[in-house]
Amino acid sequence: MSKILTIAQSVCLEMIRRKDIYIILTLQGFLTLMLTMVDSFGSDVPSSYIMDIGLLLAFLLSITLAITMSARQFPNEERSGTIFTILTKPISRLEFLLGKWCGIWICLLLSNALFYLIITGITLSKGYAFSPVTLFQVFCLHSSMLGIIAAISLFFSLFLTQAAGGTATGIAVVLAYLFVPRIPNLLTYESGWREKALWLIYFVSPHFELFDMRARLLHGWGVLEFKILLGTLAYGLLLTIVFLALAWFVFRKKHFKRGAAL
Amino acid sequence: MSSSGKYFSLIVALALGVGAVGVGAMLTSQSTSNTTGSSAGSTYILGPARSLLSATLYQRADTYFHKGAPPNQEEAFESIFQKWKEAINPTEHRHTTAAETLEIMPWLRLATKTDPHNIEPYLVACYWLNGDCGRPDLALGVIEEAVGKNPDRYEIYLEKGRLHLSNNQPDQAMNSFFTTLTLLNTVEQTDPEQALIDRSTLLTIQSLLFEAQGSRTEAIEATRQNLALYPDRSSHSNRLIKLENEPLNPEQAQQQLAVLFTSKYVCAAEANGEHVHSENCSHGAPVVEDAQDHVHGPSCNH
Numbered sequence: 001m002s003k004i005l006t007i008a009q010s011v012c013l014e015m016i017r018r019k020d021i022y023i024i025l026t027l028q029g030f031l032t033l034m035l036t037m038v039d040s041f042g043s044d045v046p047s048s049y050i051m052d053i054g055l056l057l058a059f060l061l062s063i064t065l066a067i068t069m070s071a072r073q074f075p076n077e078e079r080s081g082t083i084f085t086i087l088t089k090p091i092s093r094l095e096f097l098l099g100k101w102c103g104i105w106i107c108l109l110l111s112n113a114l115f116y117l118i119i120t121g122i123t124l125s126k127g128y129a130f131s132p133v134t135l136f137q138v139f140c141l142h143s144s145m146l147g148i149i150a151a152i153s154l155f156f157s158l159f160l161t162q163a164a165g166g167t168a169t170g171i172a173v174v175l176a177y178l179f180v181p182r183i184p185n186l187l188t189y190e191s192g193w194r195e196k197a198l199w200l201i202y203f204v205s206p207h208f209e210l211f212d213m214r215a216r217l218l219h220g221w222g223v224l225e226f227k228i229l230l231g232t233l234a235y236g237l238l239l240t241i242v243f244l245a246l247a248w249f250v251f252r253k254k255h256f257k258r259g260a261a262l
Numbered sequence: 263m264s265s266s267g268k269y270f271s272l273i274v275a276l277a278l279g280v281g282a283v284g285v286g287a288m289l290t291s292q293s294t295s296n297t298t299g300s301s302a303g304s305t306y307i308l309g310p311a312r313s314l315l316s317a318t319l320y321q322r323a324d325t326y327f328h329k330g331a332p333p334n335q336e337e338a339f340e341s342i343f344q345k346w347k348e349a350i351n352p353t354e355h356r357h358t359t360a361a362e363t364l365e366i367m368p369w370l371r372l373a374t375k376t377d378p379h380n381i382e383p384y385l386v387a388c389y390w391l392n393g394d395c396g397r398p399d400l401a402l403g404v405i406e407e408a409v410g411k412n413p414d415r416y417e418i419y420l421e422k423g424r425l426h427l428s429n430n431q432p433d434q435a436m437n438s439f440f441t442t443l444t445l446l447n448t449v450e451q452t453d454p455e456q457a458l459i460d461r462s463t464l465l466t467i468q469s470l471l472f473e474a475q476g477s478r479t480e481a482i483e484a485t486r487q488n489l490a491l492y493p494d495r496s497s498h499s500n501r502l503i504k505l506e507n508e509p510l511n512p513e514q515a516q517q518q519l520a521v522l523f524t525s526k527y528v529c530a531a532e533a534n535g536e537h538v539h540s541e542n543c544s545h546g547a548p549v550v551e552d553a554q555d556h557v558h559g560p561s562c563n564h
Contacts, residue, residue, distance in 0.1 A: 202343075
Protein backbone atom coordinates (compact mmCIF):
# COMPACT_ATOMS: atom_id res chain seq x y z
CA MET A 1 0.00 0.00 0.00
CA SER A 2 2.84 2.39 0.87
CA LYS A 3 4.34 1.79 -2.59
CA ILE A 4 1.04 2.70 -4.23
CA LEU A 5 0.86 5.86 -2.14
CA THR A 6 4.45 6.79 -3.04
CA ILE A 7 3.66 6.54 -6.75
CA ALA A 8 0.41 8.48 -6.19
CA GLN A 9 2.36 11.17 -4.36
CA SER A 10 4.77 11.54 -7.28
CA VAL A 11 1.81 11.99 -9.67
CA CYS A 12 0.37 14.69 -7.38
CA LEU A 13 3.73 16.49 -7.20
CA GLU A 14 3.95 16.42 -10.97
CA MET A 15 0.49 17.99 -11.25
CA ILE A 16 1.44 20.77 -8.84
CA ARG A 17 4.59 21.42 -10.86
CA ARG A 18 2.73 21.62 -14.16
CA LYS A 19 0.48 24.56 -15.03
CA ASP A 20 -2.59 22.74 -16.45
CA ILE A 21 -4.67 22.95 -13.32
CA TYR A 22 -3.95 26.63 -12.67
CA ILE A 23 -4.93 27.60 -16.21
CA ILE A 24 -8.07 25.51 -16.11
CA LEU A 25 -9.09 26.90 -12.71
CA THR A 26 -8.51 30.46 -13.93
CA LEU A 27 -10.59 29.77 -17.02
CA GLN A 28 -13.38 28.30 -14.91
CA GLY A 29 -13.37 31.27 -12.53
CA PHE A 30 -13.21 33.84 -15.32
CA LEU A 31 -16.00 32.31 -17.41
CA THR A 32 -18.28 31.76 -14.39
CA LEU A 33 -17.67 35.34 -13.25
CA MET A 34 -18.57 36.59 -16.74
CA LEU A 35 -21.95 34.89 -16.38
CA THR A 36 -22.90 37.14 -13.48
CA MET A 37 -22.99 40.05 -15.94
CA VAL A 38 -26.06 38.78 -17.82
CA ASP A 39 -28.82 41.31 -17.05
CA SER A 40 -31.88 39.03 -17.61
CA PHE A 41 -34.00 41.87 -19.10
CA GLY A 42 -33.63 43.85 -15.89
CA SER A 43 -35.27 41.18 -13.74
CA ASP A 44 -32.58 41.03 -11.11
CA VAL A 45 -33.45 37.71 -9.54
CA PRO A 46 -31.27 34.99 -8.08
CA SER A 47 -30.87 32.53 -10.87
CA SER A 48 -29.71 28.99 -11.30
CA TYR A 49 -28.23 29.64 -14.73
CA ILE A 50 -24.83 30.49 -13.23
CA MET A 51 -24.80 27.19 -11.37
CA ASP A 52 -25.97 25.42 -14.53
CA ILE A 53 -23.31 26.80 -16.89
CA GLY A 54 -20.69 26.72 -14.13
CA LEU A 55 -21.29 23.01 -13.54
CA LEU A 56 -21.28 22.36 -17.28
CA LEU A 57 -17.87 24.04 -17.49
CA ALA A 58 -16.67 22.04 -14.48
CA PHE A 59 -17.73 18.82 -16.20
CA LEU A 60 -16.06 19.75 -19.49
CA LEU A 61 -12.84 21.05 -17.94
CA SER A 62 -12.46 18.23 -15.41
CA ILE A 63 -13.00 15.59 -18.11
CA THR A 64 -10.37 17.32 -20.28
CA LEU A 65 -8.00 17.39 -17.33
CA ALA A 66 -8.65 13.71 -16.54
CA ILE A 67 -7.94 12.66 -20.12
CA THR A 68 -4.79 14.75 -20.61
CA MET A 69 -3.33 13.88 -17.20
CA SER A 70 -3.89 10.16 -17.55
CA ALA A 71 -2.91 9.86 -21.21
CA ARG A 72 0.56 11.28 -20.62
CA GLN A 73 1.57 9.15 -17.60
CA PHE A 74 2.99 6.02 -19.26
CA PRO A 75 4.23 7.59 -22.53
CA ASN A 76 6.10 10.24 -20.49
CA GLU A 77 7.66 7.63 -18.21
CA GLU A 78 8.82 5.65 -21.24
CA ARG A 79 10.07 8.71 -23.12
CA SER A 80 12.09 9.96 -20.17
CA GLY A 81 13.32 6.44 -19.36
CA THR A 82 12.17 6.56 -15.72
CA ILE A 83 9.95 3.52 -16.27
CA PHE A 84 13.09 1.34 -16.51
CA THR A 85 14.41 2.60 -13.17
CA ILE A 86 11.05 2.15 -11.48
CA LEU A 87 10.48 -1.35 -12.80
CA THR A 88 13.83 -2.48 -11.41
CA LYS A 89 12.65 -1.43 -7.92
CA PRO A 90 10.76 -3.90 -5.72
CA ILE A 91 7.37 -2.76 -6.94
CA SER A 92 4.95 -4.85 -8.95
CA ARG A 93 3.41 -3.58 -12.16
CA LEU A 94 -0.05 -3.75 -10.58
CA GLU A 95 1.10 -1.53 -7.70
CA PHE A 96 2.63 0.90 -10.18
CA LEU A 97 -0.58 1.06 -12.20
CA LEU A 98 -2.75 1.47 -9.12
CA GLY A 99 -0.39 4.14 -7.78
CA LYS A 100 -0.68 6.07 -11.02
CA TRP A 101 -4.49 5.83 -11.02
CA CYS A 102 -4.72 6.78 -7.33
CA GLY A 103 -2.48 9.81 -7.88
CA ILE A 104 -4.48 10.97 -10.87
CA TRP A 105 -7.79 10.48 -9.09
CA ILE A 106 -6.66 12.33 -5.95
CA CYS A 107 -5.50 15.25 -8.12
CA LEU A 108 -8.80 15.24 -10.02
CA LEU A 109 -10.71 15.09 -6.74
CA LEU A 110 -8.85 18.12 -5.42
CA SER A 111 -9.19 20.13 -8.61
CA ASN A 112 -12.87 19.17 -8.82
CA ALA A 113 -13.38 20.39 -5.26
CA LEU A 114 -11.83 23.71 -6.29
CA PHE A 115 -14.11 23.90 -9.35
CA TYR A 116 -17.15 23.40 -7.11
CA LEU A 117 -15.89 25.93 -4.58
CA ILE A 118 -15.56 28.57 -7.31
CA ILE A 119 -19.04 27.88 -8.70
CA THR A 120 -20.65 27.74 -5.26
CA GLY A 121 -18.97 30.98 -4.19
CA ILE A 122 -20.01 32.90 -7.29
CA THR A 123 -23.54 31.47 -7.29
CA LEU A 124 -24.06 32.21 -3.59
CA SER A 125 -22.87 35.78 -4.15
CA LYS A 126 -25.76 36.16 -6.63
CA GLY A 127 -28.20 34.87 -4.03
CA TYR A 128 -29.18 31.53 -5.54
CA ALA A 129 -30.27 29.04 -2.88
CA PHE A 130 -29.61 25.36 -3.59
CA SER A 131 -29.45 22.17 -1.60
CA PRO A 132 -25.87 21.65 -0.35
CA VAL A 133 -26.49 17.92 0.16
CA THR A 134 -27.63 17.53 -3.45
CA LEU A 135 -24.62 19.52 -4.60
CA PHE A 136 -22.37 17.17 -2.64
CA GLN A 137 -24.07 14.21 -4.31
CA VAL A 138 -23.45 15.81 -7.72
CA PHE A 139 -19.80 16.18 -6.73
CA CYS A 140 -19.55 12.53 -5.60
CA LEU A 141 -20.99 11.11 -8.82
CA HIS A 142 -18.96 13.52 -10.95
CA SER A 143 -15.75 12.49 -9.15
CA SER A 144 -16.66 8.85 -9.57
CA MET A 145 -17.00 9.39 -13.32
CA LEU A 146 -13.58 11.07 -13.44
CA GLY A 147 -12.10 7.94 -11.87
CA ILE A 148 -13.55 5.81 -14.67
CA ILE A 149 -12.28 8.22 -17.34
CA ALA A 150 -8.79 8.15 -15.79
CA ALA A 151 -8.84 4.34 -15.91
CA ILE A 152 -9.98 4.33 -19.57
CA SER A 153 -7.27 6.84 -20.50
CA LEU A 154 -4.56 4.83 -18.71
CA PHE A 155 -5.73 1.73 -20.57
CA PHE A 156 -5.53 3.40 -23.99
CA SER A 157 -2.19 5.09 -23.26
CA LEU A 158 -0.61 1.68 -22.64
CA PHE A 159 -0.78 0.67 -26.28
CA LEU A 160 -1.26 4.01 -28.06
CA THR A 161 0.78 7.19 -28.18
CA GLN A 162 -0.10 10.00 -25.78
CA ALA A 163 -2.06 11.96 -28.40
CA ALA A 164 -3.82 8.88 -29.78
CA GLY A 165 -4.64 7.59 -26.30
CA GLY A 166 -6.11 10.94 -25.29
CA THR A 167 -8.12 11.19 -28.50
CA ALA A 168 -9.43 7.63 -28.19
CA THR A 169 -10.52 8.29 -24.61
CA GLY A 170 -12.17 11.56 -25.65
CA ILE A 171 -14.12 9.80 -28.39
CA ALA A 172 -15.11 6.98 -26.04
CA VAL A 173 -16.32 9.46 -23.40
CA VAL A 174 -18.32 11.53 -25.89
CA LEU A 175 -19.93 8.41 -27.34
CA ALA A 176 -20.74 6.94 -23.92
CA TYR A 177 -22.10 10.25 -22.65
CA LEU A 178 -24.02 11.54 -25.65
CA PHE A 179 -24.67 8.64 -28.02
CA VAL A 180 -25.35 5.62 -25.79
CA PRO A 181 -28.29 7.19 -23.86
CA ARG A 182 -29.99 7.93 -27.21
CA ILE A 183 -29.85 4.36 -28.45
CA PRO A 184 -33.38 3.42 -27.19
CA ASN A 185 -34.71 6.26 -29.35
CA LEU A 186 -32.53 5.34 -32.35
CA LEU A 187 -33.71 1.74 -32.14
CA THR A 188 -37.24 2.84 -33.06
CA TYR A 189 -35.90 3.61 -36.55
CA GLU A 190 -33.59 0.60 -36.99
CA SER A 191 -34.06 -3.07 -37.76
CA GLY A 192 -32.00 -6.15 -38.63
CA TRP A 193 -28.30 -6.31 -37.75
CA ARG A 194 -28.13 -2.58 -36.98
CA GLU A 195 -30.79 -3.02 -34.32
CA LYS A 196 -28.86 -5.92 -32.74
CA ALA A 197 -25.56 -4.02 -32.87
CA LEU A 198 -27.09 -0.93 -31.25
CA TRP A 199 -28.77 -3.08 -28.61
CA LEU A 200 -25.41 -4.72 -27.80
CA ILE A 201 -23.60 -1.37 -27.65
CA TYR A 202 -26.26 -0.04 -25.29
CA PHE A 203 -25.88 -2.81 -22.76
CA VAL A 204 -22.10 -3.19 -22.98
CA SER A 205 -21.05 0.49 -22.93
CA PRO A 206 -20.50 2.45 -19.75
CA HIS A 207 -23.46 4.69 -18.94
CA PHE A 208 -21.89 8.01 -18.05
CA GLU A 209 -25.26 9.75 -18.02
CA LEU A 210 -25.92 8.09 -14.65
CA PHE A 211 -23.09 10.12 -13.11
CA ASP A 212 -24.55 13.45 -14.13
CA MET A 213 -27.26 14.53 -11.70
CA ARG A 214 -27.00 18.26 -12.34
CA ALA A 215 -30.62 18.39 -13.48
CA ARG A 216 -31.79 17.16 -10.05
CA LEU A 217 -29.95 19.99 -8.35
CA LEU A 218 -30.88 22.70 -10.85
CA HIS A 219 -34.58 21.92 -11.05
CA GLY A 220 -35.07 21.38 -7.33
CA TRP A 221 -35.94 17.68 -7.34
CA GLY A 222 -34.43 17.21 -3.87
CA VAL A 223 -31.82 14.90 -2.41
CA LEU A 224 -31.13 11.62 -4.21
CA GLU A 225 -32.08 8.48 -2.31
CA PHE A 226 -29.04 7.09 -0.51
CA LYS A 227 -29.40 3.58 -1.94
CA ILE A 228 -29.52 4.93 -5.51
CA LEU A 229 -26.47 7.07 -4.85
CA LEU A 230 -24.63 4.11 -3.37
CA GLY A 231 -25.68 1.87 -6.26
CA THR A 232 -24.40 4.40 -8.80
CA LEU A 233 -21.11 4.78 -6.95
CA ALA A 234 -20.79 0.97 -6.88
CA TYR A 235 -21.43 0.90 -10.64
CA GLY A 236 -18.69 3.52 -11.04
CA LEU A 237 -16.31 1.45 -8.95
CA LEU A 238 -17.09 -1.64 -11.00
CA LEU A 239 -16.37 0.20 -14.27
CA THR A 240 -13.13 1.58 -12.84
CA ILE A 241 -12.04 -1.92 -11.77
CA VAL A 242 -12.90 -3.32 -15.21
CA PHE A 243 -10.83 -0.70 -17.04
CA LEU A 244 -7.95 -0.93 -14.57
CA ALA A 245 -8.01 -4.71 -14.99
CA LEU A 246 -7.86 -4.27 -18.77
CA ALA A 247 -4.99 -1.80 -18.35
CA TRP A 248 -3.16 -4.22 -16.07
CA PHE A 249 -3.72 -7.02 -18.58
CA VAL A 250 -1.90 -4.95 -21.21
CA PHE A 251 0.70 -3.53 -18.81
CA ARG A 252 1.82 -6.78 -17.18
CA LYS A 253 3.17 -8.19 -20.48
CA LYS A 254 4.17 -4.88 -22.02
CA HIS A 255 7.72 -4.70 -23.27
CA PHE A 256 9.21 -1.22 -22.95
CA LYS A 257 11.94 -0.17 -25.35
CA ARG A 258 14.52 2.50 -24.65
CA GLY A 259 14.17 5.49 -26.96
CA ALA A 260 10.70 4.51 -28.09
CA ALA A 261 9.18 7.42 -29.93
CA LEU A 262 5.93 7.68 -28.05
CA MET B 263 6.88 22.57 -28.12
CA SER B 264 7.64 23.56 -24.52
CA SER B 265 4.93 23.53 -21.87
CA SER B 266 4.81 27.34 -21.56
CA GLY B 267 4.71 27.64 -25.36
CA LYS B 268 1.69 25.35 -25.46
CA TYR B 269 -0.13 27.45 -22.86
CA PHE B 270 0.75 30.63 -24.70
CA SER B 271 -0.72 29.13 -27.89
CA LEU B 272 -3.81 28.08 -25.94
CA ILE B 273 -4.31 31.58 -24.54
CA VAL B 274 -3.75 33.17 -27.98
CA ALA B 275 -6.24 30.72 -29.53
CA LEU B 276 -8.75 31.51 -26.80
CA ALA B 277 -8.28 35.27 -27.26
CA LEU B 278 -8.73 34.92 -31.03
CA GLY B 279 -11.85 32.82 -30.49
CA VAL B 280 -13.35 35.38 -28.11
CA GLY B 281 -12.43 38.16 -30.54
CA ALA B 282 -14.03 36.34 -33.46
CA VAL B 283 -17.27 35.79 -31.54
CA GLY B 284 -17.21 39.44 -30.42
CA VAL B 285 -16.75 40.74 -33.97
CA GLY B 286 -19.47 38.38 -35.17
CA ALA B 287 -21.80 39.64 -32.46
CA MET B 288 -21.16 43.27 -33.39
CA LEU B 289 -21.66 42.63 -37.08
CA THR B 290 -24.88 40.68 -36.80
CA SER B 291 -26.62 42.43 -33.90
CA GLN B 292 -27.43 45.58 -35.84
CA SER B 293 -30.91 46.45 -36.93
CA THR B 294 -32.14 44.53 -39.96
CA SER B 295 -33.38 47.70 -41.59
CA ASN B 296 -29.85 49.14 -41.55
CA THR B 297 -28.31 46.06 -43.07
CA THR B 298 -25.93 46.95 -45.83
CA GLY B 299 -24.54 44.63 -48.45
CA SER B 300 -21.33 43.90 -46.54
CA SER B 301 -23.02 43.20 -43.22
CA ALA B 302 -25.59 41.02 -44.98
CA GLY B 303 -22.60 38.97 -46.10
CA SER B 304 -21.31 38.74 -42.55
CA THR B 305 -24.74 37.70 -41.35
CA TYR B 306 -24.76 35.04 -44.03
CA ILE B 307 -21.39 33.69 -42.87
CA LEU B 308 -21.79 34.03 -39.11
CA GLY B 309 -25.55 33.68 -38.94
CA PRO B 310 -26.10 29.90 -38.95
CA ALA B 311 -23.81 29.20 -35.98
CA ARG B 312 -25.34 32.00 -33.96
CA SER B 313 -28.86 30.96 -34.87
CA LEU B 314 -28.08 27.42 -33.77
CA LEU B 315 -26.64 28.60 -30.45
CA SER B 316 -29.58 30.93 -29.93
CA ALA B 317 -32.03 28.09 -30.63
CA THR B 318 -30.16 25.88 -28.13
CA LEU B 319 -30.36 28.55 -25.44
CA TYR B 320 -34.05 29.03 -26.19
CA GLN B 321 -34.52 25.27 -25.86
CA ARG B 322 -32.76 25.47 -22.49
CA ALA B 323 -35.29 28.08 -21.35
CA ASP B 324 -38.03 25.66 -22.35
CA THR B 325 -36.36 22.89 -20.34
CA TYR B 326 -36.29 25.18 -17.29
CA PHE B 327 -39.94 26.01 -17.80
CA HIS B 328 -40.70 22.28 -17.71
CA LYS B 329 -38.52 21.67 -14.65
CA GLY B 330 -35.89 19.74 -16.57
CA ALA B 331 -38.25 17.48 -18.52
CA PRO B 332 -36.84 16.96 -22.02
CA PRO B 333 -39.09 16.83 -25.09
CA ASN B 334 -40.82 13.47 -25.36
CA GLN B 335 -39.05 10.93 -27.50
CA GLU B 336 -40.30 7.57 -28.57
CA GLU B 337 -38.11 4.77 -27.23
CA ALA B 338 -37.93 1.19 -28.44
CA PHE B 339 -37.63 -0.32 -24.97
CA GLU B 340 -37.29 0.58 -21.32
CA SER B 341 -34.19 -0.81 -19.70
CA ILE B 342 -32.79 -0.68 -16.19
CA PHE B 343 -30.49 2.16 -17.24
CA GLN B 344 -33.42 4.37 -18.26
CA LYS B 345 -35.25 3.65 -14.99
CA TRP B 346 -32.02 4.31 -13.09
CA LYS B 347 -31.50 7.60 -14.90
CA GLU B 348 -35.12 8.57 -14.26
CA ALA B 349 -34.58 7.92 -10.54
CA ILE B 350 -31.51 10.17 -10.58
CA ASN B 351 -32.88 12.94 -12.80
CA PRO B 352 -36.70 12.83 -12.78
CA THR B 353 -38.35 13.89 -16.03
CA GLU B 354 -41.88 14.06 -14.67
CA HIS B 355 -43.81 16.81 -16.36
CA ARG B 356 -44.09 19.92 -14.20
CA HIS B 357 -44.28 23.62 -14.87
CA THR B 358 -42.47 26.34 -13.01
CA THR B 359 -44.50 28.44 -10.60
CA ALA B 360 -44.91 32.19 -11.06
CA ALA B 361 -41.69 33.21 -9.28
CA GLU B 362 -39.73 30.32 -10.77
CA THR B 363 -40.69 31.46 -14.26
CA LEU B 364 -38.13 34.23 -13.85
CA GLU B 365 -35.50 31.48 -14.02
CA ILE B 366 -36.06 31.23 -17.77
CA MET B 367 -35.20 34.90 -18.31
CA PRO B 368 -31.38 34.60 -18.32
CA TRP B 369 -31.62 31.88 -20.97
CA LEU B 370 -33.92 34.00 -23.10
CA ARG B 371 -31.61 36.97 -22.60
CA LEU B 372 -28.60 34.90 -23.69
CA ALA B 373 -30.59 33.67 -26.71
CA THR B 374 -31.40 37.25 -27.76
CA LYS B 375 -27.82 38.37 -27.20
CA THR B 376 -26.57 35.49 -29.31
CA ASP B 377 -28.96 36.16 -32.17
CA PRO B 378 -30.99 39.39 -31.85
CA HIS B 379 -32.91 38.50 -35.01
CA ASN B 380 -34.38 35.40 -33.40
CA ILE B 381 -37.56 37.10 -32.20
CA GLU B 382 -39.10 34.09 -30.45
CA PRO B 383 -37.13 34.59 -27.17
CA TYR B 384 -38.17 38.26 -27.12
CA LEU B 385 -41.84 37.35 -27.56
CA VAL B 386 -41.74 34.62 -24.92
CA ALA B 387 -39.89 36.86 -22.44
CA CYS B 388 -42.44 39.63 -23.02
CA TYR B 389 -45.35 37.22 -22.57
CA TRP B 390 -44.13 35.82 -19.24
CA LEU B 391 -42.83 39.08 -17.81
CA ASN B 392 -46.21 40.64 -18.50
CA GLY B 393 -48.07 37.54 -17.29
CA ASP B 394 -46.94 35.32 -14.43
CA CYS B 395 -43.96 37.46 -13.47
CA GLY B 396 -46.13 40.54 -13.10
CA ARG B 397 -43.58 42.94 -14.60
CA PRO B 398 -45.26 44.70 -17.55
CA ASP B 399 -42.67 47.48 -17.26
CA LEU B 400 -39.88 45.03 -18.05
CA ALA B 401 -42.01 43.40 -20.75
CA LEU B 402 -42.33 46.76 -22.49
CA GLY B 403 -38.54 47.21 -22.30
CA VAL B 404 -38.08 43.80 -23.92
CA ILE B 405 -40.49 44.56 -26.74
CA GLU B 406 -38.92 47.99 -27.34
CA GLU B 407 -35.51 46.35 -27.66
CA ALA B 408 -36.97 43.76 -30.05
CA VAL B 409 -38.48 46.55 -32.16
CA GLY B 410 -35.12 48.33 -32.24
CA LYS B 411 -33.33 45.21 -33.46
CA ASN B 412 -36.08 43.98 -35.80
CA PRO B 413 -38.16 46.93 -36.97
CA ASP B 414 -39.53 45.00 -39.96
CA ARG B 415 -41.08 42.12 -38.03
CA TYR B 416 -44.82 42.48 -37.62
CA GLU B 417 -44.96 39.81 -34.90
CA ILE B 418 -43.25 42.15 -32.45
CA TYR B 419 -45.77 44.94 -33.00
CA LEU B 420 -48.58 42.42 -32.65
CA GLU B 421 -47.14 41.36 -29.29
CA LYS B 422 -46.64 44.99 -28.32
CA GLY B 423 -50.29 45.63 -29.07
CA ARG B 424 -51.31 42.69 -26.92
CA LEU B 425 -49.07 43.96 -24.13
CA HIS B 426 -50.74 47.39 -24.20
CA LEU B 427 -54.17 45.85 -24.42
CA SER B 428 -53.60 43.57 -21.44
CA ASN B 429 -52.45 46.63 -19.50
CA ASN B 430 -55.59 48.53 -20.40
CA GLN B 431 -53.94 50.93 -22.88
CA PRO B 432 -56.27 50.57 -25.90
CA ASP B 433 -54.96 53.63 -27.78
CA GLN B 434 -51.32 52.49 -27.71
CA ALA B 435 -52.52 48.99 -28.57
CA MET B 436 -54.39 50.29 -31.58
CA ASN B 437 -51.30 52.17 -32.79
CA SER B 438 -49.25 48.98 -32.56
CA PHE B 439 -51.92 47.03 -34.41
CA PHE B 440 -51.98 49.61 -37.21
CA THR B 441 -48.20 49.27 -37.54
CA THR B 442 -48.63 45.50 -37.62
CA LEU B 443 -51.13 45.80 -40.47
CA THR B 444 -48.86 48.20 -42.36
CA LEU B 445 -45.96 45.78 -42.09
CA LEU B 446 -48.16 42.87 -43.13
CA ASN B 447 -49.19 44.87 -46.19
CA THR B 448 -45.76 46.16 -47.15
CA VAL B 449 -43.13 43.63 -46.11
CA GLU B 450 -42.91 40.28 -47.85
CA GLN B 451 -43.45 37.54 -45.26
CA THR B 452 -41.32 34.42 -45.06
CA ASP B 453 -44.27 32.43 -43.71
CA PRO B 454 -47.35 33.65 -45.64
CA GLU B 455 -49.64 31.06 -44.03
CA GLN B 456 -48.82 32.21 -40.50
CA ALA B 457 -48.99 35.84 -41.63
CA LEU B 458 -52.54 35.20 -42.87
CA ILE B 459 -53.55 33.67 -39.54
CA ASP B 460 -52.00 36.58 -37.66
CA ARG B 461 -53.71 39.10 -39.92
CA SER B 462 -57.05 37.44 -39.16
CA THR B 463 -56.27 37.48 -35.44
CA LEU B 464 -55.37 41.12 -35.62
CA LEU B 465 -58.58 42.01 -37.42
CA THR B 466 -60.61 40.11 -34.81
CA ILE B 467 -58.92 42.09 -32.03
CA GLN B 468 -59.39 45.36 -33.90
CA SER B 469 -63.05 44.64 -34.51
CA LEU B 470 -63.58 43.97 -30.79
CA LEU B 471 -61.59 47.05 -29.83
CA PHE B 472 -63.64 49.27 -32.15
CA GLU B 473 -66.82 47.79 -30.76
CA ALA B 474 -65.60 48.41 -27.22
CA GLN B 475 -64.96 52.03 -28.20
CA GLY B 476 -68.37 52.33 -29.83
CA SER B 477 -67.02 52.73 -33.39
CA ARG B 478 -69.48 50.69 -35.42
CA THR B 479 -68.19 51.57 -38.94
CA GLU B 480 -64.57 50.64 -38.12
CA ALA B 481 -65.67 47.45 -36.33
CA ILE B 482 -67.71 46.43 -39.39
CA GLU B 483 -64.83 47.25 -41.74
CA ALA B 484 -62.39 45.14 -39.70
CA THR B 485 -64.81 42.21 -39.65
CA ARG B 486 -65.40 42.58 -43.41
CA GLN B 487 -61.68 42.40 -44.07
CA ASN B 488 -61.50 39.36 -41.80
CA LEU B 489 -64.35 37.69 -43.68
CA ALA B 490 -62.53 38.42 -46.96
CA LEU B 491 -59.56 36.47 -45.64
CA TYR B 492 -61.67 33.47 -44.62
CA PRO B 493 -65.01 33.66 -46.48
CA ASP B 494 -66.12 30.24 -45.20
CA ARG B 495 -65.95 31.12 -41.53
CA SER B 496 -69.42 31.44 -40.08
CA SER B 497 -68.12 33.21 -36.96
CA HIS B 498 -67.01 36.17 -39.06
CA SER B 499 -70.22 36.35 -41.12
CA ASN B 500 -72.35 36.01 -37.97
CA ARG B 501 -70.40 38.78 -36.30
CA LEU B 502 -70.79 40.99 -39.36
CA ILE B 503 -74.56 40.46 -39.37
CA LYS B 504 -74.67 41.18 -35.64
CA LEU B 505 -72.65 44.38 -36.00
CA GLU B 506 -74.75 45.62 -38.91
CA ASN B 507 -78.16 44.86 -37.44
CA GLU B 508 -77.92 44.96 -33.66
CA PRO B 509 -76.86 47.69 -31.26
CA LEU B 510 -73.20 47.59 -30.24
CA ASN B 511 -72.37 45.83 -27.00
CA PRO B 512 -69.13 47.41 -25.75
CA GLU B 513 -69.25 45.52 -22.42
CA GLN B 514 -69.39 42.17 -24.14
CA ALA B 515 -66.57 43.20 -26.47
CA GLN B 516 -64.49 44.19 -23.44
CA GLN B 517 -65.24 40.86 -21.79
CA GLN B 518 -64.20 38.99 -24.93
CA LEU B 519 -60.98 40.94 -25.07
CA ALA B 520 -60.38 40.23 -21.39
CA VAL B 521 -60.89 36.52 -22.02
CA LEU B 522 -58.43 36.69 -24.90
CA PHE B 523 -55.76 38.43 -22.86
CA THR B 524 -56.09 37.18 -19.33
CA SER B 525 -57.23 33.57 -19.44
CA LYS B 526 -54.72 30.79 -19.09
CA TYR B 527 -54.88 27.52 -20.86
CA VAL B 528 -54.97 24.46 -18.63
CA CYS B 529 -54.91 21.05 -20.23
CA ALA B 530 -57.55 18.73 -18.77
CA ALA B 531 -55.05 15.89 -18.77
CA GLU B 532 -52.51 18.11 -17.06
CA ALA B 533 -55.00 18.90 -14.33
CA ASN B 534 -55.32 15.15 -13.76
CA GLY B 535 -51.58 14.74 -13.76
CA GLU B 536 -51.70 12.75 -16.97
CA HIS B 537 -50.62 15.37 -19.42
CA VAL B 538 -47.97 14.52 -21.94
CA HIS B 539 -46.64 17.40 -24.00
CA SER B 540 -46.79 17.28 -27.72
CA GLU B 541 -46.72 19.60 -30.67
CA ASN B 542 -50.42 20.20 -30.17
CA CYS B 543 -49.92 21.86 -26.80
CA SER B 544 -50.61 25.54 -26.57
CA HIS B 545 -49.58 26.41 -23.05
CA GLY B 546 -50.30 29.90 -22.01
CA ALA B 547 -52.66 30.44 -24.91
CA PRO B 548 -56.06 31.76 -23.94
CA VAL B 549 -59.06 29.45 -23.77
CA VAL B 550 -61.37 30.30 -26.60
CA GLU B 551 -64.42 28.23 -27.32
CA ASP B 552 -64.52 29.04 -30.98
CA ALA B 553 -61.32 27.82 -32.56
CA GLN B 554 -61.71 30.41 -35.30
CA ASP B 555 -61.41 33.16 -32.73
CA HIS B 556 -58.28 31.73 -31.21
CA VAL B 557 -55.63 34.36 -30.69
CA HIS B 558 -52.20 33.20 -31.60
CA GLY B 559 -49.49 34.00 -29.12
CA PRO B 560 -45.86 33.21 -28.55
CA SER B 561 -46.93 30.15 -26.60
CA CYS B 562 -48.90 28.71 -29.49
CA ASN B 563 -47.33 25.77 -31.16
CA HIS B 564 -49.67 24.90 -33.99
